[in-house]
Amino acid sequence: xxxxxxxxxxxxxxxxxxxxxxxxxxxxxxxxxxxxxxxxxxxxxxxxxxxxxxxxxxxxxxxxxxxxxxxxxxxxxxxxxxxxxxxxxxxxxxxxxxxxxxxxxxxxxxxxxxxxxxxxxxxxxxxxxxxxxxxxxxxxxxxxxxxxxxxxxxxxxxxxxxxxxxxxxxxxxxxxxxxxxxxxxxxxxxxxxxxxxxxxxxxxxxxxxxxxxxxxxxxxxxxxxxxxxxxxxxxxxxxxxxxxxxxxxxxxxxxxxxxxxxxxxxxxxxxxxxxxxxxxxxxxxxxxxxxxxxxxxxxxxxxxxxxxxxxxxxxxxxxxxxxxxxxxxxxxxxxxxxxxxxxxxxxxxxxxxxxxxxxxxxxxxx
Amino acid sequence: xxxxxxxxxxxxxxxxxxxxxxxxxxxxxxxxxxxxxxxxxxxxxxxxxxxxxxxxxxxxxxxxxxxxxxxxxxxxxxxxxxxxxxxxxxxxxxxxxxxx
Numbered sequence: 518x519x520x521x522x523x524x525x526x527x528x529x530x531x532x533x534x535x536x537x538x539x540x541x542x543x544x545x546x547x548x549x550x551x552x553x554x555x556x557x558x559x560x561x562x563x564x565x566x567x568x569x570x571x572x573x574x575x576x577x578x579x580x581x582x583x584x585x586x587x588x589x590x591x592x593x594x595x596x597x598x599x600x601x602x603x604x605x606x607x608x609x610x611x612x613x614x615x616x617x618x619x620x621x622x623x624x625x626x627x628x629x630x631x632x633x634x635x636x637x638x639x640x641x642x643x644x645x646x647x648x649x650x651x652x653x654x655x656x657x658x659x660x661x662x663x664x665x666x667x668x669x670x671x672x673x674x675x676x677x678x679x680x681x682x683x684x685x686x687x688x689x690x691x692x693x694x695x696x697x698x699x700x701x702x703x704x705x706x707x708x709x710x711x712x713x714x715x716x717x718x719x720x721x722x723x724x725x726x727x728x729x730x731x732x733x734x735x736x737x738x739x740x741x742x743x744x745x746x747x748x749x750x751x752x753x754x755x756x757x758x759x760x761x762x763x764x765x766x767x768x769x770x771x772x773x774x775x776x777x778x779x780x781x782x783x784x785x786x787x788x789x790x791x792x793x794x795x796x797x798x799x800x801x802x803x804x805x806x807x808x809x810x811x812x813x814x815x816x817x818x819x820x821x822x823x824x825x826x827x828x829x830x831x832x833x834x835x836x837x838x839x840x841x842x843x844x845x846x847x848x849x850x851x852x853x854x855x856x857x858x859x860x861x862x863x864x865x866x867x868x869x870x871x872x873x874x875x876x877x878x879x880x881x882x883x
Numbered sequence: 884x885x886x887x888x889x890x891x892x893x894x895x896x897x898x899x900x901x902x903x904x905x906x907x908x909x910x911x912x913x914x915x916x917x918x919x920x921x922x923x924x925x926x927x928x929x930x931x932x933x934x935x936x937x938x939x940x941x942x943x944x945x946x947x948x949x950x951x952x953x954x955x956x957x958x959x960x961x962x963x964x965x966x967x968x969x970x971x972x973x974x975x976x977x978x979x980x981x982x983x
Contacts, residue, residue, distance in 0.1 A: 768978065802973070805973040811973070815979060817977075846978065867969055
């Protein structure tokens with residue numbers, strides 16, 4: 518190593534504590550900003566360059582750098598995102614937070630010929646903006662932004678291609694290029710899928726809001742949206758009025774597998790059950806709660822009674838009621854109990870008692 | 884009405900015995916304080932010897948549930964007789980708790 522490079526290396530040693538301080542500040546600011554913008558990333562890698570690595574670089578091309586400030590990657594941060602769109606979002610955020618040296622920043626994604634594929638990443642050379650300690654504002658640092666798939670490709674390509682002492686045959690280089698093209702396609706498909714899903718959610722929300730429920734398929738997403746319209750409040754309040762009861766919030770997601778097991782396919786099917794069976798569900802609830810002085814119920818009471826009435830009217834009998842009880846017992850169970858209802862089990866006797874109650878009600882007489 | 888609290892296998896177990904009605908609730912509320920003070924441990928409400936539960940008792944169970952959930956703990960109910968199970972079902976409390 519020549520004297521110039523030795524001098525740069527010495528300057529680096531003296532600067533290292535400042536680089537460590539800068540690293541902590543940049544990292545904290547980045548993490549806070551990403552959280553605020555709700556941008557999920559898979560990782561933020563960061564490092565202050567190792568002396569050994571810098572020495573190697575200076576040996577190879579030390580004369581290229583006039584001063585230590587010309588080496589822009591002494592502090593390196595790498596933000597790895599899930600989606601390719603998020604690379605641009607992170608870049609916009611970084612441009613807002615730091616002073617960018619545009620002449621030295623590079624968007625590797627745009628360097629490829631239209632018909633070639635390879636390293637895709639966005640590299641910004643940054644400095645802290647005014648307001649931070651002056652000795653830190655002077656130091657450039659590099660922020661690289663790429664997707665997880667781009668990261669995998671470039672890591673493998675780097676390890677296999679550049680660190681090897683052996684010349685890589687052309688066919689393998691081409692194979693890496695093909696993989697880069699494929700990963701670019703996969704990245705784009707993931708982004709497209711995310712956008713399509715967001716569109717779908719917005720469309721379903723709008724249909725739910727406008728009451729066009731028969732067009733909305735019944736699934737976990739649409740069920741959550743439907744619940745935001747409080748479709749069971751009227752029935753719950755009616756049941757609560759029997760004993761002037763307080764209504765306590767309760768999760769209604771566990772009922773979704775029950776509704777699906779009834780063969781309901783759209784929110785319109787659910788709404789039809791609410792419209793046609795609320796009076797019967799009220800009568801069933803009344804026959805049970807009305808005989809007590811209990812003055813606290815939960816928001817699941819209305820829907821529970823609706824489900825029981827629906828099951829009984831469709832000939833499900835005690836096993837169907839037992840399965841409903843088994844499914845909703847214990848909070849958020851992911852799916853309907855697939856095993857046959859154990860009528861000798863804890864809920865079997867209760868199901869029989871509910872069916873006995875219901876059998877004397879008008880809707881079961883008809 | 885008696886309420887006893889024991890630690891078993893790293894969980895806090897509350898044994899309820901008798902009738903948890905409006906008259907018994909104030910004392911039971913004092914007795915369950917260790918459950919509310921617990922630090923995210925799972926809690927078991929053992930109802931094997933519980934004969935009856937009123938609205939006051941349900942509210943007491945809710946208090947335990949809210950406190951445990953806030954600390955990341957779970958509340959399990961075990962040993963309910965048919966009458967109490969019926970009360971839980973008719974009030975919709977069934978899908979608030981986990982059962983063993």
